[in-house]
Amino acid sequence: MGNIQEILIAQGIKARQAARVLATASTTVKNVALLNMAEQLETGSQDILKANGADLELGREQGLSAALLERLTLTDSRIRDMAQGLRDIAALPDPVGETIDSSRRPNGLDISRVRTPIGVIGIIYESRPNVTADAAALCLKSGNAILLRGGEEALNSNRVIARIISAAATGAGIPEGAIQLVDSEDREAAVFMMKMHQYLDVLIPRGGKGLKTAVLENAVVPVIMTGMGNCHVYVDEFADLAQASPIVMNAKVQRPSVCNAAETLLVHHAVAARFLPAMIGELQAAGVEIRGCPTTQQLVPGIKAASEDDWAEEYLDLVLAVKVVGSLDEAVDHINQYGTGHSEAIISDNYTNVRRFLREVDAAAVYANASTRFTDGGVFGLGAEMGISTQKLHARGPMGLKELTTCKYIIQGDGQVR
Amino acid sequence: MGNIQEILIAQGIKARQAARVLATASTTVKNVALLNMAEQLETGSQDILKANGADLELGREQGLSAALLERLTLTDSRIRDMAQGLRDIAALPDPVGETIDSSRRPNGLDISRVRTPIGVIGIIYESRPNVTADAAALCLKSGNAILLRGGEEALNSNRVIARIISAAATGAGIPEGAIQLVDSEDREAAVFMMKMHQYLDVLIPRGGKGLKTAVLENAVVPVIMTGMGNCHVYVDEFADLAQASPIVMNAKVQRPSVCNAAETLLVHHAVAARFLPAMIGELQAAGVEIRGCPTTQQLVPGIKAASEDDWAEEYLDLVLAVKVVGSLDEAVDHINQYGTGHSEAIISDNYTNVRRFLREVDAAAVYANASTRFTDGGVFGLGAEMGISTQKLHARGPMGLKELTTCKYIIQGDGQVR
Numbered sequence: 001m002g003n004i005q006e007i008l009i010a011q012g013i014k015a016r017q018a019a020r021v022l023a024t025a026s027t028t029v030k031n032v033a034l035l036n037m038a039e040q041l042e043t044g045s046q047d048i049l050k051a052n053g054a055d056l057e058l059g060r061e062q063g064l065s066a067a068l069l070e071r072l073t074l075t076d077s078r079i080r081d082m083a084q085g086l087r088d089i090a091a092l093p094d095p096v097g098e099t100i101d102s103s104r105r106p107n108g109l110d111i112s113r114v115r116t117p118i119g120v121i122g123i124i125y126e127s128r129p130n131v132t133a134d135a136a137a138l139c140l141k142s143g144n145a146i147l148l149r150g151g152e153e154a155l156n157s158n159r160v161i162a163r164i165i166s167a168a169a170t171g172a173g174i175p176e177g178a179i180q181l182v183d184s185e186d187r188e189a190a191v192f193m194m195k196m197h198q199y200l201d202v203l204i205p206r207g208g209k210g211l212k213t214a215v216l217e218n219a220v221v222p223v224i225m226t227g228m229g230n231c232h233v234y235v236d237e238f239a240d241l242a243q244a245s246p247i248v249m250n251a252k253v254q255r256p257s258v259c260n261a262a263e264t265l266l267v268h269h270a271v272a273a274r275f276l277p278a279m280i281g282e283l284q285a286a287g288v289e290i291r292g293c294p295t296t297q298q299l300v301p302g303i304k305a306a307s308e309d310d311w312a313e314e315y316l317d318l319v320l321a322v323k324v325v326g327s328l329d330e331a332v333d334h335i336n337q338y339g340t341g342h343s344e345a346i347i348s349d350n351y352t353n354v355r356r357f358l359r360e361v362d363a364a365a366v367y368a369n370a371s372t373r374f375t376d377g378g379v380f381g382l383g384a385e386m387g388i389s390t391q392k393l394h395a396r397g398p399m400g401l402k403e404l405t406t407c408k409y410i411i412q413g414d415g416q417v418r
Numbered sequence: 419m420g421n422i423q424e425i426l427i428a429q430g431i432k433a434r435q436a437a438r439v440l441a442t443a444s445t446t447v448k449n450v451a452l453l454n455m456a457e458q459l460e461t462g463s464q465d466i467l468k469a470n471g472a473d474l475e476l477g478r479e480q481g482l483s484a485a486l487l488e489r490l491t492l493t494d495s496r497i498r499d500m501a502q503g504l505r506d507i508a509a510l511p512d513p514v515g516e517t518i519d520s521s522r523r524p525n526g527l528d529i530s531r532v533r534t535p536i537g538v539i540g541i542i543y544e545s546r547p548n549v550t551a552d553a554a555a556l557c558l559k560s561g562n563a564i565l566l567r568g569g570e571e572a573l574n575s576n577r578v579i580a581r582i583i584s585a586a587a588t589g590a591g592i593p594e595g596a597i598q599l600v601d602s603e604d605r606e607a608a609v610f611m612m613k614m615h616q617y618l619d620v621l622i623p624r625g626g627k628g629l630k631t632a633v634l635e636n637a638v639v640p641v642i643m644t645g646m647g648n649c650h651v652y653v654d655e656f657a658d659l660a661q662a663s664p665i666v667m668n669a670k671v672q673r674p675s676v677c678n679a680a681e682t683l684l685v686h687h688a689v690a691a692r693f694l695p696a697m698i699g700e701l702q703a704a705g706v707e708i709r710g711c712p713t714t715q716q717l718v719p720g721i722k723a724a725s726e727d728d729w730a731e732e733y734l735d736l737v738l739a740v741k742v743v744g745s746l747d748e749a750v751d752h753i754n755q756y757g758t759g760h761s762e763a764i765i766s767d768n769y770t771n772v773r774r775f776l777r778e779v780d781a782a783a784v785y786a787n788a789s790t791r792f793t794d795g796g797v798f799g800l801g802a803e804m805g806i807s808t809q810k811l812h813a814r815g816p817m818g819l820k821e822l823t824t825c826k827y828i829i830q831g832d833g834q835v836r
Binding site for chain 2: 020023024103105109111113118119197201202216220222223224240243246247249250251254336358359360362363364365366367368369370371373374375379380381391392393394396397406407408409410411412413414415416417418
């Protein structure tokens with residue numbers, strides 16, 4: 001076995017070759033492959049569970065948190081869900097080949113813009129082994145080859161899943177190399193992937209701050225950063241407070257570990273005294289730790305002070321920072337300064353304030369009178385998602401099949417010259 | 419005056435502040451500003467010409483080529499064209515605020531995707547001082563602040579143009595800092611811009627290989643690479659040869675210095691003996707130097723051998739590499755290996771070959787039976803262009819106003835929770 005860089009380059013070359021063929025593969029071939037992948041995952045469930053058991057045992061030995069072990073765990077039912085996910089993707093329309101727009105020019109040229117695959121997509125992700133199947137399926141359906149780099153804690157599980165789906169795809173006529181796992185626990189592998197611009201057309205890191213920093217420092221491949229969510233709920237002075245409470249509870253408590261959960265509550269000072277004591281009581285009763293600004297601390301005795309760091313923190317846990325603001329402007333400024341551009345909500349019944357918030361807050365998803373928890377490819381009608389982009393180029397918000405494509409101008413003439 | 423990095427950071431902060439205001443500026447305010455910029459450019463033409471004279475004198479002293487001096491030269495008529503360009507951009511529809519798509523979800527949420535400005539755009543460009551006005555106008559119309567880094571050889575001209583248009587914009591109600599020039603001849607300024615990810619949302623380098631290499635090595639800011647054009651014309655075995663000759667002549671000779679000019683001619687061996695001698699004769703008569711593969715050299719005695727480097731070279735000059743290929747596959751492989759993904763043409767009357775070429779060649783613009791020279795924002799109906807993207811993410815091909823925007827999901831509810 002050579003070193004990891006040589007292996008990665010060899011994988012890159014194979015991926016490029018596969019991508020060329022995959023780009024013109026028919027929808028039927030791709031769908032048959034996806035259905036075969038689903039079936040083989042179910043057939044191979046015992047192998048997958050065995051490998052997953054090994055990962056879990058290693059994880060326990062290494063002292064992984066209960067939350068992480070939970071995300072790592074596969075069961076028969078989770079494998080069936082994974083297989084169903086692939087069947088769902090097979091049922092989605094193929095984005096490749098769609099004519100986005102077209103025109104006949106005065107000189108008789110017919111110019112159309114047609115959706116095409118991007119080429120080779122690299123993804124770097126953590127913990128949940130079902131991502132291996134999901135991401136591979138989304139890339140396959142959109143005509144892209146994929147290089148998968150999962151978390152080292154899930155390597156045994158990912159190995160078996162990747163082997164099964166890759167063989168199932170090849171067996172159904174997809175070129176070898178279309179689905180490849182980076183089989184290494186070495187952190188250097190991820191860093192080297194970030195530099196493989198000759199082999200990867202785009203890199204999609206799914207993860208938190210550490211991964212983002214590594215990408216900023218190392219990436220030469222164009223990147224679509226996903227899944228950083230420091231989300232806010234702003235309760236305006238004109239909020240319907242009876243509506244505000246369930247939204248705040250939902251945004252914070254329903255599933256605190258995901259990127260569209262709220263991390264900071266902003267409350268207009270005109271309603272703070274009426275709203276905050278009961279709201280904080282309800283949150284605390286649900287096990288939420290509150291970190292408050294000085295005004296919050298005055299209104300609700302005995303809660304911890306929020307530090308500057310708290311405003312920037314993505315807790316992904318039952319912790320909520322609370323700040324009383326003097327105006328809509330202060331709320332918008334706070335969000336634009338500390339937010340990660342993911343999902344931001346205003347609770348208000350004032351037309352002008354809602355309109356201003358929706359316009360002026362700079363984020364992938366801005367909400368009026370609903371929970372931030374809805375930012376999701378399924379909920380938004382995309383069918384499935386590759387992650388939630390928090391950057392502005394190429395894709396913003398949930399990324400579905402279309403976001404895994406690019407386009408090409410096709411110009412048909414009869415001998416035209418300029 | 420502090421060092422260039424401090425100045426750039428101060429400019430970045432100003433640009434960010436301006437971008438926030440500009441993002442919600444009305445179309446009327448932006449258009450009035452553009453018309454005022456056009457008028458002030460004409461009013462200030464004597465100042466511009468004086469500064470341009472200084473640049474030209476310096477350029478001559480430093481031995482710039484005649485071609486470069488020509489691109490650098492401004493005249494009264496070129497300044498009028500520049501002003502007209504701004505008026506044309508004022509007349510284009512404003513892309514900001516357009517609803518791209520929308521749906522009402524089963525739970526009653528109204529979800530729409532709305533076009534918004536990107537934020538702050540950095541551009542790095544060379545020689546032609548009219549780009550300063552063009553690029554600033556496109557960014558202004560699309561609601562973005564811009565940081566302009568022109569070529570050092572045009573610094574005097576760019577300084578005056580940027581001062582005039584920036585003052586004209588501010589005078590019409592655009593926030594200060596929306597249009598800023600990086601006033602430095604220092605190469606370090608460009609390299610530092612590539613790393614200013616806190617202040618720039620995207621960097622658009624317009625230039626050749628050297629700039630591309632610097633960007634690959636240094637850029638942390640997301641980049642849209644433009645203007646690299648190693649373009650091919652492939653004359654198929656089923657080409658109408660009478661149609662092929664004028665297309666080849668046009669693609670190579672009409673304006674060899676631009677990125678959509680052809681650099682390599684590929685000819686199917688079945689028609690090479692009939693086509694190449696006369697074609698090469700015509701090209702040579704127009705002053706084109708030919709560099710041929712061994713078969714080409716056999717067919718047309720006395721021409722220079724093409725080296726491996728020639729296949730990858732973007733001459734931007736009256737030089738053409740010529741290669742005889744054995745099949746459509748070989749032509750497609752050659753193009754996908756050596757091309758820069760810009761503009762590629764097949765000349766053929768065979769349905770299957772045309773269809774395969776248009777599908778399998780991986781480029782921003784693929785042509786059947788027309789000259790590559792048409793790849794241009796104006797010709798494609800975009801009205802004006804910021805450059806021609808040769809990458810796949812975000813924008814591919816000519817970039818108009820829409821390509822200078824991103825989107826945002828707006829979700830309107832009535833208290834929905836998950």
